[in-house]
Amino acid sequence: MSQKLTLALSKGRIFEETLPLLAAAGIVVMENPETSRKLILPTNDPLVNVIIVRASDVPTYVQYGAADFGVAGKDVLLEHGGEGLYQPIDLNIAKCRMSVAVSAGFDYASAVRHGARLRVATKYLLTAREHFAAKGVHVDLIKLYGSMELAPLVGLADAIVDLVSTGSTLRANHLVEVEHIMEISSRLVVNQAALKLKHKQLQPILEAIQAAATRIT
Ligand SMILES: Nc1ncnc2c1ncn2[C@@H]1O[C@H](COP(=O)(O)OP(=O)(O)OP(=O)(O)O)[C@@H](O)[C@H]1O
Numbered sequence: 001m002s003q004k005l006t007l008a009l010s011k012g013r014i015f016e017e018t019l020p021l022l023a024a025a026g027i028v029v030m031e032n033p034e035t036s037r038k039l040i041l042p043t044n045d046p047l048v049n050v051i052i053v054r055a056s057d058v059p060t061y062v063q064y065g066a067a068d069f070g071v072a073g074k075d076v077l078l079e080h081g082g083e084g085l086y087q088p089i090d091l092n093i094a095k096c097r098m099s100v101a102v103s104a105g106f107d108y109a110s111a112v113r114h115g116a117r118l119r120v121a122t123k124y125l126l127t128a129r130e131h132f133a134a135k136g137v138h139v140d141l142i143k144l145y146g147s148m149e150l151a152p153l154v155g156l157a158d159a160i161v162d163l164v165s166t167g168s169t170l171r172a173n174h175l176v177e178v179e180h181i182m183e184i185s186s187r188l189v190v191n192q193a194a195l196k197l198k199h200k201q202l203q204p205i206l207e208a209i210q211a212a213a214t215r216i217t
């Protein structure tokens, strides 16, 4: 007997960039999360539903099996830790980089050279801690949930660790990128139990998405 499948996506770029990959697997989402208030969206396949959650909550829904699979950025997956998740596919969507940035007037190289203790604001505590520890730079991390670019402008931090794509947010706020930590893209993550128990339904969908991700990107 066929079982239901639930896919966790976040609104915005992940939803939009995942749609063509789902289409390649024959899955069409029947409502637009930008206009609908519904959090469970039907698809053309009565056995597949999409749930709309915060980007940083996708791994949690999949870890606990509330969703069978989902799409999340590498940034989010590193902070989550990946427990209970199988990460088979890099979808090559929502591409950006994680970087260290400072105010244009701040001499980061000299601060690091002189062993200064830096205040760093970020949403990505684990990744930032690991990055600075590997360099032997002492930091006090300040957790923020968004608008990191503001922190150096108002004296909350010396530096930020944030995502950069075009660089226009940094430029608009007179910040400069001083270190490139890693490239980021979004991954398809699958609940480990679902991968075994719903293998027959999941496998063709995962294969079609993987093929489309390779073709499109
Ligand atoms: N400017 C960007 N260009 C390309 N990809 C990006 C960019 N900013 C973020 N991303 C990627 O897209 C994912 C989703 O970003 P989005 O802005 O939709 O959520 P968020 O606001 O960061 O998350 P949350 O709602 O949980 O705070 C991020 O986790 C990251 O992997």
Ligand SMILES: O=P(O)(O)OC[C@H]1O[C@H](OP(=O)(O)OP(=O)(O)O)[C@H](O)[C@@H]1O
Pocket (backbone or CB within 6 Å): 149, 162, 163, 164, 165, 166, 167, 168, 169, 170
């Ligand atoms: O280098 P850029 O192209 O300016 O992108 C970088 C910005 O994108 C992300 O934010 P968010 O998702 O809030 O911004 P966006 O949706 O406007 O890209 C990120 O936190 C940066 O602030």
